[in-house]
Amino acid sequence: MNDLIRQSAATLATAIARKEVSSEEVTHAHLDRISEVDERVHAFLFVDPDASIARAREVDQQIAKGELSSPLAGVPIALKDLLATKGVPTTCGSRILEGWRPPYNATIVDKLHAAGVVSLGKTNMDEFAMGSSTEHSGYGPTHNPWDLERIPGGSGGGSAAAVASFESPLAIGTDTGGSIRQPAAVTGTVGVKPTYGGVSRYGIVALASSLDQAGPCARDVMDTALLHSVIAGHDPRDSTSINAPVPDFVAAALKADVRGMKIGVIKELQGEGFQSGVLERFNQSLEILTELGAEIVEVSCPHFQYALGAYYLILPSEASSNLARFDGMRFGIRVDDGKNRSVEQVMGATREKGFGAEVKRRIMLGTYALSSGYYDAYYGQAQRIRTLITRDFEAAFSKVDVLVSPTSPITAFKIGEKLDDPLAMYLNDIATIPVNLAGNCAMSLPIGLASEDGLPVGLQIIAPAMADSLLYQVGSALESALVDRWGGLLISEAPSL
Amino acid sequence: MTTEYNAVIAEFDPIIGLETHIELGTNSKMFCSCSAQFGGEPNTFVCPVCLGMPGSMPVVNRVAVESTIRMGLALNCSIVPWCRFARKNYFYPDMPKNYQISQYDEPLCINGYLDVTVATEEGPQIFRVEIERVHMEEDTGKLLHAGGAGRIHGATHSLVDYNRAGIPLIEVVTKPILGTGVLAPEVAKAYVAELRDLMRALGVSDVRMEEGSLRCDVNVSLSRPGEEWGTRTETKNVNSLRSVERAVRTEMLRQADRLRSGERIIQETRHFNEETGDTTSGRSKEQAEDYRYFPEPDLVPIAPSEAWIEQLRGTLPEIPSVRRARLQLDWGITDFDMQSLVNAGALELIVASIDAGVQPAAARKWWTGELTRVANERNCELEELSVTANDIAEIEKLISAGELTDKMARSVFEGLLDGEGSVSHIVSKRGLVVVNDDASLIAAINVALADAPDVAEKIQGGKIAAAGSIVGAVMKATQGQADAAKVRTLLLEQLGVTE
Numbered sequence: 002m003n004d005l006i007r008q009s010a011a012t013l014a015t016a017i018a019r020k021e022v023s024s025e026e027v028t029h030a031h032l033d034r035i036s037e038v039d040e041r042v043h044a045f046l047f048v049d050p051d052a053s054i055a056r057a058r059e060v061d062q063q064i065a066k067g068e069l070s071s072p073l074a075g076v077p078i079a080l081k082d083l084l085a086t087k088g089v090p091t092t093c094g095s096r097i098l099e100g101w102r103p104p105y106n107a108t109i110v111d112k113l114h115a116a117g118v119v120s121l122g123k124t125n126m127d128e129f130a131m132g133s134s135t136e137h138s139g140y141g142p143t144h145n146p147w148d149l150e151r152i153p154g155g156s157g158g159g160s161a162a163a164v165a166s167f168e169s170p171l172a173i174g175t176d177t178g179g180s181i182r183q184p185a186a187v188t189g190t191v192g193v194k195p196t197y198g199g200v201s202r203y204g205i206v207a208l209a210s211s212l213d214q215a216g217p218c219a220r221d222v223m224d225t226a227l228l229h230s231v232i233a234g235h236d237p238r239d240s241t242s243i244n245a246p247v248p249d250f251v252a253a254a255l256k257a258d259v260r261g262m263k264i265g266v267i268k269e270l271q272g273e274g275f276q277s278g279v280l281e282r283f284n285q286s287l288e289i290l291t292e293l294g295a296e297i298v299e300v301s302c303p304h305f306q307y308a309l310g311a312y313y314l315i316l317p318s319e320a321s322s323n324l325a326r327f328d329g330m331r332f333g334i335r336v337d338d339g340k341n342r343s344v345e346q347v348m349g350a351t352r353e354k355g356f357g358a359e360v361k362r363r364i365m366l367g368t369y370a371l372s373s374g375y376y377d378a379y380y381g382q383a384q385r386i387r388t389l390i391t392r393d394f395e396a397a398f399s400k401v402d403v404l405v406s407p408t409s410p411i412t413a414f415k416i417g418e419k420l421d422d423p424l425a426m427y428l429n430d431i432a433t434i435p436v437n438l439a440g441n442c443a444m445s446l447p448i449g450l451a452s453e454d455g456l457p458v459g460l461q462i463i464a465p466a467m468a469d470s471l472l473y474q475v476g477s478a479l480e481s482a483l484v485d486r487w488g489g490l491l492i493s494e495a496p497s498l
Numbered sequence: 499m500t501t502e503y504n505a506v507i508a509e510f511d512p513i514i515g516l517e518t519h520i521e522l523g524t525n526s527k528m529f530c531s532c533s534a535q536f537g538g539e540p541n542t543f544v545c546p547v548c549l550g551m552p553g554s555m556p557v558v559n560r561v562a563v564e565s566t567i568r569m570g571l572a573l574n575c576s577i578v579p580w581c582r583f584a585r586k587n588y589f590y591p592d593m594p595k596n597y598q599i600s601q602y603d604e605p606l607c608i609n610g611y612l613d614v615t616v617a618t619e620e621g622p623q624i625f626r627v628e629i630e631r632v633h634m635e636e637d638t639g640k641l642l643h644a645g646g647a648g649r650i651h652g653a654t655h656s657l658v659d660y661n662r663a664g665i666p667l668i669e670v671v672t673k674p675i676l677g678t679g680v681l682a683p684e685v686a687k688a689y690v691a692e693l694r695d696l697m698r699a700l701g702v703s704d705v706r707m708e709e710g711s712l713r714c715d716v717n718v719s720l721s722r723p724g725e726e727w728g729t730r731t732e733t734k735n736v737n738s739l740r741s742v743e744r745a746v747r748t749e750m751l752r753q754a755d756r757l758r759s760g761e762r763i764i765q766e767t768r769h770f771n772e773e774t775g776d777t778t779s780g781r782s783k784e785q786a787e788d789y790r791y792f793p794e795p796d797l798v799p800i801a802p803s804e805a806w807i808e809q810l811r812g813t814l815p816e817i818p819s820v821r822r823a824r825l826q827l828d829w830g831i832t833d834f835d836m837q838s839l840v841n842a843g844a845l846e847l848i849v850a851s852i853d854a855g856v857q858p859a860a861a862r863k864w865w866t867g868e869l870t871r872v873a874n875e876r877n878c879e880l881e882e883l884s885v886t887a888n889d890i891a892e893i894e895k896l897i898s899a900g901e902l903t904d905k906m907a908r909s910v911f912e913g914l915l916d917g918e919g920s921v922s923h924i925v926s927k928r929g930l931v932v933v934n935d936d937a938s939l940i941a942a943i944n945v946a947l948a949d950a951p952d953v954a955e956k957i958q959g960g961k962i963a964a965a966g967s968i969v970g971a972v973m974k975a976t977q978g979q980a981d982a983a984k985v986r987t988l989l990l991e992q993l994g995v996t997e
Contacts, residue, residue, distance in 0.1 A: 083553075084553075085546075085551070085552065085553040091552070093552070098552070101552075103546075103551065103552070103553070104546060104551070105546045105551070105554075107553060202555060203553070203554070203555050204553040204554070205553050206552040206553045207552075207553065207796070209795075210795035210796050211795035237557065238555060238557060239555050239557075240555070240556070240557050240558065240796065240797050240798050241795075241796065241797075241798060318792060319792075319795055321587075321790075322585050322587050322597050322790070322792070325587060325589065325595065325596035325597055326550045326552065326594065326595045326596050327552075328589065328591075328596060330591050330658075331549065331550070331551075331594065332551070332552070341654070344591050344656070345589070348589060348591075368790065371587070371790035371791075371792055372788055372790060373788045373789075373790070376790075376791075376792070380792055
C-alpha cells in the first residue's frame with residue numbers, strides 16, 4: 002500500500018486486518034511524518050516513537066493470533082494532552098503540570114488500548130482547554146497546516162492539526178464550548194462533540210465538568226463514526242455517563258441519506274459577525290442538502306444571544322473549582338525558594354508561575370461569580386439561561402430533525418492577531434457553545450474554502466441528545482456529495498508541507 | 499455546680515446548637531473503592547479519586563447513602579425526594595482537590611427530632627432536640643506537623659496522610675435548642691451520647707471517639723430573658739462527651755463575663771482546649787471563608803424512591819430510648835438507677851457483659867460501682883478503660899465457682915486497669931487463690947475464737963450475728979483469700995449452732 006499517511010483510518014484498518022500492511026509499518030510511516038513536519042506544525046507535545054512501535058508490534062501479534070477484531074485495530078491515534086495516560090507525561094498544555102506522569106489511564110485510553118489503536122503521542126492544546134487558537138498553550142502555539150502563520154483553532158488545535166497534516170489519521174479531542182468542532186472547521190477536518198455523557202469523562206482533566214465531552218477527530222465522517230464507536234459507552238467510574246446501549250454510528254454513516262429530512266437553519270447563527278466567504282459556502286451546502294432531498298426550514302432560537310454570556314459564567318465557575326487542585330502539593334511543579342515558606346505562599350507562587358494569563362483570567366472570573374452575594378446574579382442566572390437554551394433546542398427539534406449552522410463565524414486567523422482581545426477570541430465559539438450548554442451533540446465537517454482567503458470552512462450539524470447517529474447520517478450524505486464535486490476530500494487541497 | 503455558674507443562669511438564658519460529624523462505618527470510602535478502615539500505613543488506602551488526581555471522578559457509595567437515610571429516619575426526618583452534592587471550596591493541603599464534596603442547600607434528610615433524657619434531682623427530664631438536617635460529605639486527610647511541638651506554629655514541615663481523605667461522614671445539625679436553662683451542658687452531652695448510641699444501634703458506625711470519628715461543633719449564645727437572641731460563637735472540633743459538656747459550660751461562663759462588663763460577643767469560631775477546658779478565639783465572621791458552594795457537576799442528583807426509603811425503614815432496629823425502657827423493665831431498676839448508669843456511659847458495657855454470660859445485677863454492680871469510680875478518678879469514659887465485657891464474664895465465672903472472692907476480684911480489676919494482662923494471668927501472677935481446704939480454715943477459725951472467747955458464747959447463746967467478727971478475723975488472717983460464706987458455715991458447724 003502506498004502513501005500510508007494519506008489513507009483513511011477505515012482503509013488502514015482493513016489493510017491491517019487483511020495483513021496487507023502491518024500496524025508497525027503504518028505507525029512507522031506516521032512517526033516519520035511527525036519527525037518530518039511537526040517541527041513546523043507543532044501538533045505534538047510528546048512523542049515516544051519506541052513505545053509506539055513496540056505497541057504496534059504487540060497489536061500485530063494479537064491480530065496474527067486472531068485476538069483482536071476491533072474495527073480500528075492497528076491504526077495510530079493522537080491524544081489530546083488532557084487525557085490521563087499512565088506513565089506518559091500529561092500536561093494539559095500547562096507548565097503547572099510539567100513532568101507529571103499520571104498513575105492511571107483515562108477510560109477512553111483504556112478503551113483505545115483494548116481496541117488495538119496505537120497511540121502516537123499527546124497533542125498540543127490551549128492551557129487546560131481554555132482558548133480557541135492553541136496560542137494559550139504553555140508550550141508554544143500549534144500552526145495550521147493550511148497556512149503555518151495561522152491558528153489551527155482551539156483548544157484542540159494540536160489534535161486537529163495532527164490529523165490535517167497527515168501526522169495521524171485519528172485524534173481524540175475534547176469539546177467544552179467548541180474545542181473539537183472549531184479546530185475541525187478551520188483545519189478542513191471532521192470533528193464530533195458527542196451527546197454529554199456519551200463518552201466517559203473519567204481521566205480527562207476537567208475544565209468545566211458540566212460541559213466537557215470527549216470526541217473523535219478525523220479527516221472524514223466514516224472515520225469519526227468508527228472512532229466514536231470505540232470510545233462510546235457507559236462507564237461506572239463516571240456518574241454522568243449515560244447508561245444506554247451505544248447506537249450504530251457506522252451504520253448511520255453508511256446510510257448517508259437526508260431524503261425527507263427537515264433541516265433547520267438557526268436564524269440567530271448567520272449574518273452579522275459571520276465572514277461572507279463562510280456564509281457563501283454555508284448557503285451552498287444548504288442548496289446541496291436540498292438537492293439531496295432534504296427540506297430546509299428556518300428556525301429561531303431566541304435565547305442563543307445569551308449563550309456566550311452564560312457560558313462565560315458557568316465555565317469559569319466550574320474551572321475555578323476544578324483547577325484548585327493544582328497547588329504544587331501533590332503533582333506537577335512546585336515553586337519553593339527553600340526559605341521555609343508557608344503552604345499558602347508555596348501554593349500561591351506555584352499557581353502564579355504555573356498558570357498562564359488566560360487561565361488566571363478565568364479562575365478570577367469564576368471565583369468572583371461563585372462568591373457569596375453574587376452567586377444568584379451570576380452562576381444562578383447563567384443556569385437559568387442554560388435551561389432556556391435547552392428549551393430553544395427542544396422547540397427547534399420539534400419542528401426539524403437536525404439543525405445546521407456555520408461552525409465558526411470566521412476562517413483561521415493569524416497567530417497573535419486576537420491575543421490581546423479576549424472577547425474577540427470568545428466570539429469564535431458563538432455557534433458551538435449552545436450545544437455544550439444544552440448537552441446535545443454536533444459535528445463539524447468541511448464544506449469548502451472561503452473565496453476571500455482560500456481557507457477551510459466548516460458546517461455544524463446539531464442533533465438532539467442521544468441522536469448522535471443523525472450526525473453521521475446527514476454528515477456522510479453531505480460529505481459524499483461534496484467529495485463527488487471536488488473529486489476527493491477537501492484536505493487533499495491542503496499544502497503538502 | 500458552682501455559684502458562678504448558677505449566677506450566670508440566674509441572669510441569662512442559654513441557646514445551644516450542635517453540628518456533629520460522624521464517620522460512617524462503610525467498607526469503602528464515600529466516592530471511591532478504597533478501604534475506609536482506620537489507621538494503616540500512611541497513604542496506603544488511596545487511589546487517583548481520593549488523592550484528587552487530575553481527571554479522576556467521584557462515584558457515590560450507595561451504602562453511605564443508605565446509612566444516611568436510615569439515620570435520617572431514626573431521627574424522625576423527612577427524606578427529600580431529590581437532592582444534590584455541592585462543592586465547598588477552600589484551599590488546605592489536607593484536602594486533595596481543594597474542595598470538599600458535601601451537601602449545601604439540598605441535604606438528604608430534613609426536619610427531624612431526637613428526644614434526650616437528662617437526670618435531675620426531680621427525676622429524669624426529657625428534652626426534644628429538633629434536627630435541622632442530616633447530610634453526607636467526605637472527610638479530609640490528616641496533617642502531621644513535624645519539627646515543632648506537633649502544632650503548626652513552630653513546625654519545620656508538615657506531612658499529609660490521605661488515608662482518611664474521602665471517608666464518608668454524616669453531619670447532623672440541630673435547630674437552636676431553647677429552654678434548657680441550667681441543664682444546657684447536660685443536654686448537649688446527652689444529645690451527643692444519644693446520637694452516638696443511635697448510630698451504633700443502627701450499625702452505621704462504631705463511633706470510636708478515641709479515633710476522632712465523632713467531632714462536634716458547639717454553638718452557644720446567651721440572652722437575658724425577654725431580650726433578642728444573643729450573638730453565638732461556634733466552638734469547633736470538640737471530640738468527647740465530657741468535652742461537649744465542658745465546652746458549653748465554659749462558653750456560657752466566658753460570654754456572661756463579657757456581657758456583664760458591657761462588651762459584645764463577637765460572632766466567631768473558637769478552639770476548644772482539651773487540657774484546660776478553655777476556648778480560644780479562632781476566626782471571626784468578617785474573616786470567615788467564602789466557600790463558594792455550587793452543585794457538584796461530577797455527580798448526578800440522588801432521588802431516593804419511596805420504595806427504597808420504605809425498605810430502609812424496615813431495617814431500623816429498636817431505637818435506643820425504647821430499648822432502654824425495655825432493659826429497665828427487664829432489670830427491674832428505678833428511673834434514677836437507669837439514668838445514672840446511662841449517664842455513666844455504662845449501658846452498652848452492661849448489656850455486652852450480660853451477653854457474655856454475666857448476671858444483670860453483677861454486670862451493673864461492677865460497671866456502675868468499682869469501674870465508674872476508677873473512670874471518674876482517671877477523668878475518662880468507662881469505655882476507654884482496659885476492661886472488657888469478657889473480662890467481667892471470666893471474673894464472674896471464677897466467683898461463682900468459688901475460686902475468687904469479691905475482694906480478690908477487685909484486685910484482678912486493678913491488674914486489668916494497669917494492663918497486667920489477661921484475667922487468668924493476673925490471677926496467677928497475683929497469687930489470688932481462695933483458701934478452700936477445710937483444715938486450714940478450721941485452724942484459722944479456732945485461732946480467731948481463741949482470741950475472742952466471749953464471741954463463741956454469744957453465738958452459741960443465739961446471737962448468730964456475732965459470727966461476723968470471727969469471719970472478719972479469718973478473712974484478715976487469710977489475706978482475703980477465703981470464701982467468707984464458707985468460713986461462716988464452718989464456724990457455725992464448729993460451734994454446733996444451726997441457723
